[in-house]
Amino acid sequence: MTNANMQNAAVPAEDAAVNYPSPIKEFWQGFSYNKGAVAGLIFMIIVVLCAVLAPLVAPYSPIEQYRDHLLTPPAWLDGGSSAFLLGTDELGRDILSRLIYGARLSLFIGLCSVLLAMVPGVVLGLLAAFFPKVLGGVIMRVMDIMMALPSLLLAVAIMAILGPGLLNAMIAIATVSLPAYVRLTRASAMTELNRDYVTASRVSGAGLLRLMFNTVLPNCMAPLIVHATMSFSSAILEIAALGFLGLGVQPPTPEWGTMLASARDYIERAWWVVSLPGLTILLSVLAINLMGDGLRDALDPKLKRAA
Amino acid sequence: MSLLEIKNLSVEFGSEKNPFRAVEGLDLIVNQGEIVGIVGESGSGKSVTMMAMMGLLEGQGRIVADTLQFDGKNLLTISARERRKIVGKDIAMIFQDPMTSLNPSYTVGYQIMEVLKIHQGLRGAALKQRALELMEMVEIPAAASRLNAYPHQLSGGMSQRVVIAMAIACNPKLLIADEPTTALDVTIQAQIMELLVNLQKSQNMALIMITHDLAVVAEVAHKVAVMYAGQVAEMAKVPGIFRTPTHPYTEALLKSIPEHSKGAHRLSTLPGIVPGQYDRPSGCLLSPRCPYVQDKCKAQRPGLTAIDGGVVRCHYPITAKEA
Numbered sequence: 001m002t003n004a005n006m007q008n009a010a011v012p013a014e015d016a017a018v019n020y021p022s023p024i025k026e027f028w029q030g031f032s033y034n035k036g037a038v039a040g041l042i043f044m045i046i047v048v049l050c051a052v053l054a055p056l057v058a059p060y061s062p063i064e065q066y067r068d069h070l071l072t073p074p075a076w077l078d079g080g081s082s083a084f085l086l087g088t089d090e091l092g093r094d095i096l097s098r099l100i101y102g103a104r105l106s107l108f109i110g111l112c113s114v115l116l117a118m119v120p121g122v123v124l125g126l127l128a129a130f131f132p133k134v135l136g137g138v139i140m141r142v143m144d145i146m147m148a149l150p151s152l153l154l155a156v157a158i159m160a161i162l163g164p165g166l167l168n169a170m171i172a173i174a175t176v177s178l179p180a181y182v183r184l185t186r187a188s189a190m191t192e193l194n195r196d197y198v199t200a201s202r203v204s205g206a207g208l209l210r211l212m213f214n215t216v217l218p219n220c221m222a223p224l225i226v227h228a229t230m231s232f233s234s235a236i237l238e239i240a241a242l243g244f245l246g247l248g249v250q251p252p253t254p255e256w257g258t259m260l261a262s263a264r265d266y267i268e269r270a271w272w273v274v275s276l277p278g279l280t281i282l283l284s285v286l287a288i289n290l291m292g293d294g295l296r297d298a299l300d301p302k303l304k305r306a307a
Numbered sequence: 308m309s310l311l312e313i314k315n316l317s318v319e320f321g322s323e324k325n326p327f328r329a330v331e332g333l334d335l336i337v338n339q340g341e342i343v344g345i346v347g348e349s350g351s352g353k354s355v356t357m358m359a360m361m362g363l364l365e366g367q368g369r370i371v372a373d374t375l376q377f378d379g380k381n382l383l384t385i386s387a388r389e390r391r392k393i394v395g396k397d398i399a400m401i402f403q404d405p406m407t408s409l410n411p412s413y414t415v416g417y418q419i420m421e422v423l424k425i426h427q428g429l430r431g432a433a434l435k436q437r438a439l440e441l442m443e444m445v446e447i448p449a450a451a452s453r454l455n456a457y458p459h460q461l462s463g464g465m466s467q468r469v470v471i472a473m474a475i476a477c478n479p480k481l482l483i484a485d486e487p488t489t490a491l492d493v494t495i496q497a498q499i500m501e502l503l504v505n506l507q508k509s510q511n512m513a514l515i516m517i518t519h520d521l522a523v524v525a526e527v528a529h530k531v532a533v534m535y536a537g538q539v540a541e542m543a544k545v546p547g548i549f550r551t552p553t554h555p556y557t558e559a560l561l562k563s564i565p566e567h568s569k570g571a572h573r574l575s576t577l578p579g580i581v582p583g584q585y586d587r588p589s590g591c592l593l594s595p596r597c598p599y600v601q602d603k604c605k606a607q608r609p610g611l612t613a614i615d616g617g618v619v620r621c622h623y624p625i626t627a628k629e630a
Contacts, residue, residue, distance in 0.1 A: 020456045133366075196408035202363055204422050204473070205395030218412035 030298030037294020040287035047284055051103040058097040059085070062254040066092040071270045089259070089273045090266055098254040099280050105255045106284070109170055110235040114228050116174030118181055122224065125185025126212045129193060140186070143179035151176045152241060159247040169248040173238050177231050184227055188220035222299035229292035233285040240281055256281050310480055310513050311337040311360075314374035318352070318359045318537075320367065327584040329355045329368065331537045334611075334618075337481065342507060342514045344524030344545075346560070347534035350581050353517045356534075357483050361394050362387070378480060396426045399474035401503075403486040405466035409458035415469045416454030419476060426477045441472040445502060464495035468502070475506055481513045482506075489519070500527065521564055525549050530617075533557045536581050536592045543617030553614055553624040555597045591622065599623060 021029075032038055050057050060066075066088060073080045074087040086096040124143075128136035146154070155172040162168035192198060193216065201215045236256075242248035243257025251258055256277045263273035318330040330352040337343050345353050359370045360382065375382045378397060382390065402408040410418060419438045423429045429437055435454075442450035445468040458466055467487065474482060484503060488496035504527050507514045518524060524531050525545060532542040533556060541554035552558040559577040561567065567575070579596040588594050590605040597604065603622050611618040 019452065020460050023457065196402040196404055197410045199363060200400065200402060200408050200470070200473075201410070203361060203394055203398075203400045205391035205426070207391065215410060219410065221412075 027298050031294045034294040034297050036290040037297070040290030040294070043283065043287040044291060047103050047287075048107065050100050051107050054100050054104055058094075058100040060094040060097045062093065062098045062101040063252045064093065066094070068092070071266065071273065073270070074272050074276075086276055087270070087272045089263060090270075095273065095276055098259060099256070099277065102254040102256045102259060102277070102280075103284075105166075105249060105253065106236050106239065106257075106281075109166070109173075109239045109255075110232045113170045113173040113177070113235045113239070114232050116170060117177040117231070118224070118228055121178050121181025122185050122217070124178075125182040126189055126217065128182065128186040129189035129216075130208070130212060132190075136186070139182065143182045146175075147179045152238065155238060155242060156245065156247065159242060164247045164250065166249055169239055169242050172242070173235050176238070177235065180227065180231065181224070184223055185220055188223055189216050192216045192219045225299060226292055226296040229288060229295055233288040233292075236281065236288075237285060309336045310339045310341075310378055311335070312374055312376045313356075313360065314372065316356065316359065316370070316372040316375060318355055318364065319369045319371075321584075326369075329537050330359065333534075333537075333539055335532060335539075335542075337513045337515060339480065339513055340507075340511045341530065342504070342516060342528045344528035344531040345515065345517045345534060346519065346521060346524055346531060347540075348519075348581050350536075350583075351534040352537040353534055354485055357400070357485060357515065357517065361398060361400070361483075362390050395422070396477045397480045399477070399479040399482050401467075401470055401474050401482070401484045401487045404490045405463050405470050406458070406490070408470050409466055411458050414455050414457055415461070416456075419454075419469070419473050422473055422476045437476075441476055442469075444475070444506070445469070445472045447472070463491055464499065467491060467495075467499055471499075471502065471506070475510060475512075478510060479512060481515065483515045483517070485517045486519065487516075488523070496523075521549075521560060533560065536587070538592060538620060539611070539618070540593070540621075541617065541619045543614070543619075547616055551625075553619045554621050555599050555625065556593050558625060559598070599625075
């Protein structure tokens with residue numbers, strides 16, 4: 001290989017251009033290798049499209065109550081009506097429409113709480129890695145304390161202090177998942193810090209901020225992206241749990257967890273009111289986790305097939 | 308005036324109470340356009356010396372020196388901001404393992420251009436032109452298309468060429484090569500060495516070559532410093548030091564080159580290892596391993612004595628004994 005290259009160099013050849021696959025193509029090759037991940041991605045694309053186009057896709061308004069059709073079963077059951085594909089709930093609201101509008105909120109909450117946890121988590125993690133003596137110790141001990149508390153309990157406690165509501169729920173979930181980001185960032189930043197290219201960039205005069213965000217951070221992104229995907233799904237679960245406890249989104253706003261909670265009295269009479277939101281949560285979380293697996297395969301250099 | 312002047316440099320690690328001296332009383336003078344080789348076993352303080360000089364040990368090691376001067380500027384008192392202007396522009400460094408000395412997240416073109424953008428203020432077409440020129444200077448074939456390659460898409464030799472291109476991007480006055488060929492196979496080693504020496508000549512840089520490989524130094528260097536346990540054991544001109552080594556350690560190093568043992572059943576070695584933090588002898592640091600050891604060596608540490616064209620740290624230099 002190198003011999004051939006040297007000969008090429010001796011004869012200045014223009015035609016020896018090398019075409020490297022673009023990073024996106026390489027990523028897709030790694031990702032599409034995992035069939036489950038592709039299935040998860042397709043499912044999530046559908047969910048996201050539904051959420052974005054909710055007013056167009058949903059047959060009814062999510063808060064419109066059809067008093068003549070209380071607890072109508074789904075269309076394929078006895079007594080079902082083709083007007084309400086997935087049936088109606090105890091107040092006569094169309095479940096399909098509520099699920100579609102609920103996707104908006106659940107995904108939005110998931111995204112926001114991931115971002116709210118990731119941004120400060122990454123900054124704190126980098127600081128802990130760059131100043132390991134005092135600052136790093138302090139940050140990591142505080143994170144240890146946060147990790148020592150059961151996450152849902154901590155979230156409930158934060159909600160109790162801040163009061164129920166959408167924004168407060170996101171803050172609570174973000175706070176709970178913060179330590180994982182800090183630890184992950186710190187661990188991968190510390191491995192990267194010992195690499196020669198970091199020294200090289202210091203030798204060429206890079207300052208602290210450049211080192212932190214330009215040199216080291218992009219190389220820690222792979223595990224962070226994977227973890228963000230995974231914690232996206234756990235954020236959806238946690239918001240559902242908070243909603244179920246009545247601490248999250250307040251009715252009548254459609255949200256998967258709140259739907260579950262308000263329908264639990266009817267679990268014996270009308271199973272679909274409880275099962276369908278539960279099933280939606282399950283499928284979305286599963287799809288996101290499968291996607292996370294695929295992302296890990298595609299992004300983690302340790303699992304990458306030799307280039 | 309000399310380009311780099313180091314006098315009595317010491318680097319300590321660990322606590323104040325129980326320090327470990329990685330480098331002790333090191334003197335080194337490098338003139339413009341000169342190639343200086345620094346050789347020694349692992350752990351003898353070669354790399355630490357260079358790191359200390361460039362201020363890369365901040366917060367880890369304590370650096371003490373009488374003089375630490377580069378191009379007329381005192382590196383000891385200079386502010387971090389000032390130092391960053393010199394380091395990277397006038398002093399550049401090449402590392403041992405090309406596979407880890409490039410940032411895996413960016414294309415090699417981006418990495419070369421970043422240096423040029425910051426230190427030389429180049430923009431747009433001129434920037435790209437200069438990056439291409441550098442890639443061609445280090446003999447990378449199909450340079451234009453390789454600007455868009457990521458480090459993992461290049462072979463080791465190719466990566467090392469990119470690293471060299473980045474190092475010479477700002478026409479440094481001093482290039483430090485820290486075992487630039489250790490991680491490469493023999494044929495590539497020769498090519499990279501030739502490239503480095505050619506560049507050194509054409510750019511008239513000073514080149515400090517840190518290496519284990521005496522053969523490399525023998526061919527190209529003007530001056531060689533042999534380090535042992537953080538001290539300079541011997542510093543002399545080439546080829547004198549290779550013809551008539553005066554320090555027993557230099558002699559032992561030369562003897563242990565495989566080519567010198569042709570026909571012999573066993574490779575000549577120097578028994579023992581470099582003394583660590585806790586087992587430093589009170590006398591000459593080499594005394595437990597030296598084949599010519601005498602009572603005075605065990606009791607008293609030798610200082611540097613001037614010899615023909617250099618210095619040696621030994622009570623009984625070899626040539627003196629023969630004379």
